[in-house]
Structure formats: structure tokens, C-alpha cells
Amino acid sequence: MNEAFEVPTVVSFAFWVASAITIAAAIMVVTVRDVFKAAVFLAGSFIGVSAIFFLLNAEFVGVVQILVYVGAVSILIAFSVMMISDVSHGSQPSRARYASVTVSALVLAAIAVTVYNTEWTLNSGLTDPDAIAGLSGTFIEDEIASGEGRVRDASGIQASDSQVVQTGVLGDSTGTVGALLVREFVLPFETVGLVIVAALIGGLALMRPREGEPDPRGGG
Amino acid sequence: MTLENVLLVSGIIFAIGLYGVLSRRSTIALLMSLELLFNAVVIAAVAFSRFTPSAGLADAGAVTANEVRAALTGHVFAVLVISVAAAESALALALIFALYRAKETVEITDVSEMKR
Amino acid sequence: MSETILDSSLFRNVYCYVAGGSEGCVSHGYSEGFLPAGYEWLAFAITAAVLAILFIQGALGGVLALIWGERRILARFQNRVGPNRWGPFGSLTSVADAIKTMFKEDIVPDQADRFLFNLAPVIMVVPVLMVFAVIPIGVGTLVADLNIGLLFVIAITSASGLAIAMAAWSSANRIAIFSGLRAVALLVSYEIPMALSLLGVLMITGTLSMTGTIEAQDVPFIIVQPLGFLVFFLAALAEMSRTPFDLTEAESELAAGHLNDYSSMKFGVLFLAEWAATVAGAMIIATVFLSGWRGFSPIPSHIWFVGKVVAVIFLIIWIRATWPRLRIDQVLSLAWKGLFELTMINLIVTAILTAAMADREADGSLFSAGELWIMAAVNWAVFFPSVYLIGKLLASKPYEDDSSEPQELYPVATEEKAFEGAAD
């Protein structure tokens, strides 16, 4: 074990609180009959998940989670519930409830067994001080532009003018995630853009006025 | 907070989502359960980023910047999954509206046309 | 994590006053504190509590001042006197109103969903107050200098749509539900131009931190990014649901929209959240586009910041006093057909300029003041034609045929008496 990756007690405690909130809200989402209430609990669950992201040093993902899920998805679901009054009367669980519980429990058991029986390679097993500094300390990089430069622990070195002391990628993930998205993962990134455009066009095509229906006034 | 614990939480949320997908009849509730599944997967991805080193780091030898950055691959995947999930939910809601327009219902059991 | 929070000097001041001794404080010249070693977490909690109370009180005071100021300024626009009875120039009127609101009866409608009905004001007010934590109101005076400050602000404010939807739905009132539907459509639409307009600023500063954004503004970004400012300002008006985008509580249509069924302090909290959102929005505009607390030296930075915020708020009130409200379809088409295109133009131009001049300056900033002025010149050259074109595109169509044009008939009434005694 090395100290750099040790989780402080406060963070650990906060994680359990966030997890409890998330799980409780998630259970409410799948059990509560009022679909609008379910959407609100879904938002609560999303916020809990984003708190977990923050505790896992993934600030960017956490903020994106709030922005996309709380700010858009759960609001759109609430919007749909308001528009379709059919669902506002409540949604009955189907007769396959017990079978569903069984399947879910089995899946959970499988996950738990797999998780606890696997020998994970952990960050806390790292010994190279440069690698540890690159992840959670401060480091200096030789050739910034290429990305192939050697990473050195900055804690003991006096940085020269040309060198930039960077925070470890787990300490300040936002810039690195951005760089990864447009360098190594540019192809998936563009693909996702295409997917979103396709979804946009698909949504418009589904919602466009049909033949014979009155043309709505204005845009929107 | 260890990797196992985070993965367990992720698994629990996945199981809850799975239960929702299997048991709910309303398509909107179904969509919400699907989002829970997505979230479970994203938590796992980010947890792996936080707790496990990327391939190059565990080996001996010089550490390059790319190897260090590769530790955040999980974050990148999380962002991609969230983006796709947003597109998916928008499209799903459009489908639900189309369904409601055509059938006047959003209950999934009422729209099984193939059975008849 | 605690290191980044400690970096903001306000937090450090309070924390070190309480805790003393610890490593980060000694290096900054603090000696003993009240608490023995090992109780840093308690110091942390105390500091957080103190700052939270301080900032919430600050926000509350700002809101009360804003309400009074808005009423006075609106009155001035409308040839009226405005509140002038309670306190000097009526400045205590808002306090009196707040006290009156507190003592009113708390009514929950019979058909309301109590859980959501009670939860909605909380969901509404918490994100807005959280925004205040990341805004530097003077040199080093902020609670938390998050490295994702700007994104945090955009993300956290997006929750208000959910709160309005909750308030609307739980009231079991159809007029309120209209308000909720409008709020959702409006907020989701305007989040996109809002976030995209900040992207131009982001390209120039290279940081999401509020402090970094201010430090990069050798030239205020309202000059460097005119399109970005225009779009962000309009989108912020929409997010705060201020005129001309105040559709959620369009008084002449929906009475008070989602606020219809709220009374007493729940109404007060919802109301507070909306006005606090206005203050927060003005603060963000002042920070991102008006170079925040920067100014000339004899005047302290806090005064500069407050002055800029007041200027933005005055502009907002001016708009409220003079502009009519847009219709929902016009609001949405403005977002998608107008502001979205403008941000795209802004992004393309800024990206080209950034790429052309991207080299780190000696002082560590991405662009020198001279380069910012070049950017400003190009951006203003783009600003006028693009705003003109988009404006032409969105402008209301003139009447199609000439016959629709108005006319005035001249003949004297007696000369052309076509009908004889129609009344007999």
C-alpha cells in the first residue's frame, strides 16, 4: 500500500452516504407507481451517482452527469409525463415481478462473486514514484507536445522556466480527459457526434407533422 | 471505499435497473430503468480509472505521458456513454410520443402487435 | 481534494484561524489555532458552516437589495415613485415584505402531492445558492475555486428546470402545469446556446476556473467576445426567466405559473430562488465577460465587482421595464434558429483565431493583451453582419400584399354619405 492512493476516511464515509442515497432513490424509481415521482427520484439517483464521481476524482464526469442527466434527461422524462397524462395515473408493475426479482438477484450475486473473487491490479500496488506522481502528485513532462515525453516526479525538483509543473491526472482530470477525447479517442468521439445527429434527425422525423394533420404555426 | 465496494454499488444499481426493465410496463418507466443501467456501467468505468493503473504503469521502466493519461480512459468512456445515453433517451422519448400518438397508450403490454 | 479548496484565501483565512498549526497554514504565516491537532475535520466543518452562513446571508441581502432596487428603478421608468415609506427611500420595504411572507398561513392544496410540493422549493433554492460558492467577489474572496467552475455553474443551474416541473406538477393545477411545460422546453433549449457561448471564452482562457477566467481578461471579454456575450446574456435571461423570456410565470397569461399554489415561506423560498438566480446570473456575467473584480487600483476589487454586477442588473431591469414578452414558439425559435447559429459563428471564428495565435506567453497566459485586441477587432467585424443576418432571418415578416398596408381615408364625412340613415 502506498499513501498516495489511500482513501481518506471522510471520503469513504461520504461515498457510503452517496451510495445509500443513490440506491434508495434507484429502488424508489423502479417501485413507485407515480411515474412523475419516479422521474424525480431518478434525478436524485443521478445526483447521488455524480457525487460518487466527484469522490472518485472524476469531477468532469460528475459535472457532465449533472448537466446531461439531471439537466436534460430527467427533465425531459418529467416533461413527457406531463404531456402524456396516460401515465400520470400510475404504472402497475407487471405480473413477472417475482421472476424479475429473481433474475436481478442472480445477476447481482454473479457480479458480487466476480468482483470479490478477482485479483485486481490496483494503483496502490504501484511502486514507481514517477508513475505515482503522474497519477496523483505533481509531475513534469519532457516533451509536452508529443505526449511521448518522460514523466518525472516534480516534488523534489526545482522546475525550470520551460517546464510546466502539472497536477497528476487523477488530481485534475478535466484537461486530460479533453485531450484524450480529441487525440486518442477522436474516432469514438466523432462517432458519438454522428450518433447524436442521427438521434436528432430520427427524433425530428418521428415527430414531424403527418399528412393531413394541421400544420402547426411557428417553429418550436 | 475500495474498488470492490464501488463495483458492488455499481452492481446493485445495475440489478435494480434490471429489475425495473423486466418488471415495469410503462415505457417511460422502462426508459428510466435503462438509464439506471447506463449509470451503473459508468460508475464501474470511472472506478476502474481511479483504482487500477493503465497497462504501461505497472511495468518497470520510464513512464511516458501517454501512459499516465491512459489512466483516464475510463473517464473518456464514461463521457461517451453519457452522450450516447442522452441521444438514446431523446430518441426513446420521441418513440414513446409516436407510440402514444398511434396507440393512445404507453403501456408496453398493450402494444404487442405481433402476438395477435 | 482538500488542498484545492484550501487554495482559496477566504477559506484558508477562516480555516487557519480555527485550526492553526496545520501544514498549509504554517507556511502561510499562521500560528496556533483554537483546536488541537487531529481535529482538522472539525475545523473543516466549522469553516464550511461559517462560510455557508456568510454567503447565504450575503445572497439574501443581495436579493432584498435587488428587489428594492428593481421596484425603485421600475417606478422611475414608469413615472412613479415606488416604495418610499419604510426606511430611507423605502429600502426596508423588502424586509417588511419578507417578514409579512413568513407570517402568512402555509397552505397546501388538497389535491397536491405533498412530498413533491414541499421538496420543490428546496430543489429550487439549493443549486442557486451553490452557484454563489464559486464566484470570486473580490481578490481571493471565494469559497471554492473549483477547477471546473464554469461547467459547475452551468450544470448546477440546470436543476432549476426540474424544480419548476416539480412545483408545477405537484400543485395539481393545470395552469401551473403549463408553466412547468414551458419551463422545461425553455430551460432545456437555452442551456445549449448558454454552454456553447461560454466555449468561446473557454478557448481563450484555457481554463474552467473562475479565477483563471478573470486573470485571463487583460481585455474584458465583452470586447473580445461580443457574440458570446450577446448569446450568453440572452440565454441567462431565459434561464433566470426574466423578461422577455418570463414565460414560466407570465403574469398576464398564467397568473403566477408554478407559484400559483404556494404561500407563506414556501412561496418566499421559491421567490428568493428566482431573485437569487438573477443576482447569481449577473455575477457570472460580470465575472466572465466584464473581468470580474479587476479594475484600477485605488478602488478596492470588491467595489469593482459590485459595481459591475449592479450595472448588469440595471440592464436586466431596463429590459424588464421596456420589452414585451415573447411567445413560446418565438422563444424556442430564437434559441434554435438565432442564438445557436450565432454561437456557432462565434465558435468557428474564435477557434480559427485561437489556432492562429496559440503560443504560450511569457507570463503563462495563453494570449497577450495585444492578441486579445486583435481578436476583439475580428470578432466585432463578424459581430455586426452576423447579428444583422440572423436578425433579418428571424424578423417578423412584413405584410405580404400591399393591400394590407394601412391607409387613411381623407374625404370629409358629409361629402360621401353612402348610407342614408342607417339607424332609422
Next chain:
Amino acid sequence: MTLKTEPVTINLGPQHPSTHGVFRFRVTFDGEQIADIEPIFGYLHRGSEKLAEERTYAQVVTLTDRMDYVSSMLSNQAYILAVEKLCGIEPSPRGVWLRMIAAELQRIASHMVAIGFLLQDLGTWGTPLTYAMRERESVLEMFEMLCGARITNSYLRPGGVFMDAPVEFLPVLDSFLSALPHRIDELESYLTGNEIIFARTKGVAVLKPEIAINASLTGPMIRASGIDWDLRHRDPYDYYDRVSFKRPLHRAGDNFARYWVRMQEMRECITIIRQCVEQMEPGPVRPSHDDVPYLLRPPVGDAYVAIEGSKGELGFYLVSDGGISPYRCHVRAPSFINLTLLREMLIGTLMGDLFVSFGSVDLNMGEVDR
């Protein structure tokens, strides 16, 4: 929005900030779009027509004040003209000029209220309203000089007016009339060029001329649809055949046209009043009590007189059985008749247009319900 969603029926009013009193819509919305609309009124019904049967002809004047309380002079005028026709009274010239001045001033005040509240409905938070109300206030102050009352004037009498204008009245009137064009310009520069007002009002709630005629719309409503119908011109009463004025017409028939027509008509009111002041000569303001007694007993018969009220053709139909009070008094209230097209105007428009169109009709619940 073309989502085929469940229509929502909402009661807007009678307690609603922009129903101009106590009016009630039962609106069925499909999304934001109005699918069906049913106007429901009667919340301000006070039985004025029935009450008139219990009062003498002179007392009924006070009832007419309270019908259209934002243009009571015009209600007075219509009623008085009907009484004069019923009894065959020849009015005094100075009284007629004075009541024409009063009527045109009232028209300015009424149009100011209409425009102010139309823009209030557009969401301007009262600024144009306060500007418009300032002009109305000047008019009301002049009414106070004329008769001592501001709103419920009861200024007119059979054969003329209650009393002559005080000596201070004409200078005040003159300064008001010279200031008013600038005030109207000010209001217009603030409003007529405003893009948001264009966008909100142009092409909304269009009334075709044929429909407008079929529904017997009158006043600014029909002139905004391009029909040159002004009773002051078509069927001159009082001395309107001795004054010349323009009749602003707009052919679009939408909310903007109705706003524009009212705006221009106020300018014409100024020229009419100036001509009245020029042609007015000294003399009695009403016939002596020997000719027209307090207690009128008109001969058996009936009379209908319609004037161009601020909202349209305002007609009074009086039936006399030879007694001291009317046997029957019926009012053709323009607000009421103009409301009949609300359904045709509003179906298919959005919720935001509902109250703007409603405001552009310029109705007064006191007159609709009577």
C-alpha cells in the same frame, strides 16, 4: 407542437389578472395550442336594462355611466341622443359642441386604456400602461372641471349638457391638445417600431372582412379589417357632419391592425376637438326647463340611436309607454357583439395570443354584462 396529446381544459378567469374584469374562458388546449374556447360571461351582470325601467329618464343617465365605465361620456351620449329622439327635443348648439368635445376626449381616454392594457397583456410590466394612463389622467381631470366627476360623469342632459364649461377649461384643453401629439408620438416610437410587438401581434387572430361584417362587428375592430364603417361618417349624429376627419383603416385585421387603428384614431380625435372648439359659440348649454322639464314624459313610441362609441356601434333602444320611465331600455353593447368572434379569432392560436387578442378586442365587462 404537433404532439397528439390529451387536450387539457382550463378555466381562465373569472379571477385572472388579464380578463379585464370578471370574464371567464373555458379553453381546451392541445399543448399550447387552443383547440376550443368558450367564453362565459355574466359575472358583472347588474340588470342595468331592467333597472332603467324603474327610473325616470333623467335618472337612467347614471346607469349608463356604469355600463362602460372607461368611456362613460359616450354611453351618456348614446342614451341622451335616444331620449332626444324619443321626445323630439331640439338640443342647444353649445351643449352639442360641448358634448362632442367630451365624447372625443373620452374616446382618447378609452383608446389609451385599450392600448395600455393590450401592451400590459403583452407582458411589458406596466411601462406603456403608465404612459397611457398619464394621458387618460389629464382627460379625467378635464372631466372633473366640466362636471365634478372623473369616471361616472353623468355630464349629459337631454338637450345638451349639465352645465357650461368653466373659463379655465378651454386653455387647459388647448394645452392638452397641443401636448398630446407629442405624447402619442412618444408612445408610438416606443411601441410601433418594437420588433417583439410586431412578432407578437402581426398575423395573429386575423379577422377577414367578410366574417367581420357577418358578425356585425363595429368600431376599431371592423376598421382594422379594412371596412370603412364609422357611424360618425356614415350616419352623422350631433354635429359630426360639420367636422372633417380622417378615418384610419388597416386591412390586415390582426392584433397589430387593431392597435394601429386605435393609435391613429386618437390623432383624429384631436382635429375633431379643435374643430368643435372653433365652431362653438356662446349660448345656453341646454334648453330651458320650460322646454325640457326634469320629469320627461315622452309620447308613446320607440327610438333607436346608435353612435360611434370607443368600442364600436353603441346603440340605445328606448320604448316609451307615455310614462315617466322607459317601458323598455335595450343597449346594443359593442363590447358584447365584438366578443362573439372570439372563437373564430382564437382557435389555432397559442396560449400567449389568447389574452393579447382578447385585449385587442377592447372590451369592458361592465358593458358586456350590463
